[in-house]
Amino acid sequence: MIKKTLYFGNPAYLSLRNAQLVIKLPEVEKCPSLPEAMKRQSEITKPIEDIGVVILDNKQITITSGAIEALLENNCALITCDSKSMPVGLMLPLYGNTTQNERFRKQLDASLPLKKQLWQQTIQAKINNQASSLSICINEDIKCMRIWANDVRSGDPDNLEARAAAFYWKTLFHDIENFTRDRDGIPPNNLLNYGYAILRAVIARSLVTSGLLPTLGIHHHNRYNAYCLADDIMEPYRPFIDRLVYQLYSENKMELTKEVKASLLSIPTIDVRISGKRSPLMIAASQTTASLYKCFSGESRKIIYPEF
Template sequence: MPTLYLREQGAVLRKVGERLVVTKGEEVLEDVPIIHVDQVVVMGNVQLTTPAVALLLRKEVDVVFLSSRGRFRGRLVTTGSKFARLRHAQLRMLDEEKAVLAVARELVAAKLINQAHLLERLGARRAAREIERDVRKARRASSLDGLRGHEGAAGARYFAALRRLIPSEWGFVKRTYHPPPDPVNALLSLGYTLLLKDAVAAAQLVGLDPYLGFFHALDYGRPSLALDLIEPFRPLVDGLVLGWIVERKVSPRDFRPARREDGAVLLDDEARTRYFRAYERQME
């Protein structure tokens, strides 16, 4: 169990010796040795006792907090970065416009190449050729705004091609972020959030600041570098979602309306557990 997902609302994570024990009332939901856990993902209203937090910090287990809907909230981190020079170099690089554009172009190009490969595998060869042309345009972009324009246009073509591969019963029209109005968008958003929490952890692990990115604009509370880093990997999530739909591993009946009246839909608990496992396998 490399990743322990805590999804049961009202549950409590406790330390018992060198074990992590998850309880709700008198019921024990999970009981695992700390040595078997690389990451803990806390979703929504789940409590962590102080001894449990201390154990997780001492063992350097990554702890990620998501909302009950699956949106990224933050991470539990130990003492400050020991990589001051690396972070200083990152800051200096952000002041060099040519360097920023060069990094951003390669990130976008890598994403588009992987999108084209996925479309090719799915038999959408014409759309794949169009995305390949977008790769060349992205690599010739002379500004970040121009690059974002190419990326946005390619994204519209890409999701239009995916829509034609998805049965109409799924109600997928276009990529919609917040809130996800249909099951396909809900699966995509949840998968991208899982990518994001891994990218934040990876950046901090090597000493980079996950909030100082190149392609994504800097904004309060936005992990811009982590968002940059997941761009080339988004097609992995897309492929997982398409595979689930085509192989009938999930159906529209596995979703329910969110409690908030904003039109969002959520994956039910049983299917979400399977989705987390599928994501972990996809990333291996």
């Protein structure tokens, strides 16, 4: 079952009752012009087990400790946003698998050659998906991207990821003068930032569910980054976000309006192809992280990534 993504952009009071997330909207309750029947409908309930991601984007949201506990126990990712409505915090459960200790040990004991091979597969998948993204968005088959993907060696010592990325962004948004992918750059960087934050939460949640440490990466190792492994594994998924952002850009939607956010919040349900089958992105992420654990445990040598 696909878990739901809940977004709260207005004042709300979130609590727990009978394994249900109870959502109260104080603005509706206090409005004197509304009839009592409508005020009673201001309370909504959602089964906790159906929720995968919760996004809190308002300073006047109150959430009880009981609700937080229930959400985390059901492997929900809880995202908080700053004053600019950009995701700034991520809360995940400390455990998400019954054999947690064993899985942590397998991950910690992974050899450097294995990590380099996994990173090679990751970058090959990312560049191939970038090439597919360009083919869909600008209707051009970029052969050099496919060549670079095939040439990636163990650990990517030639840094073909960076070469491909520079070409990719220049080509994808070719009609924006001097466009570069920069977190603080010009639009549609703002849309990309938002989309990647949602994607990161989905991948981190899947890693925890698979019993893995999101902190311990196979390539990223910034000591200030609590989600290095999530940042590694999300790389081949990024082009799916890029395609969605390109669609919004082509419709001249460059600001984070409610409509644009609604489109970006659909990321967990984006249709991807994985292992020869169509699947929502959130389900595909679970397959990817499960295959990663099999690599750490010695059952496999290949991570399963999605394709277009």
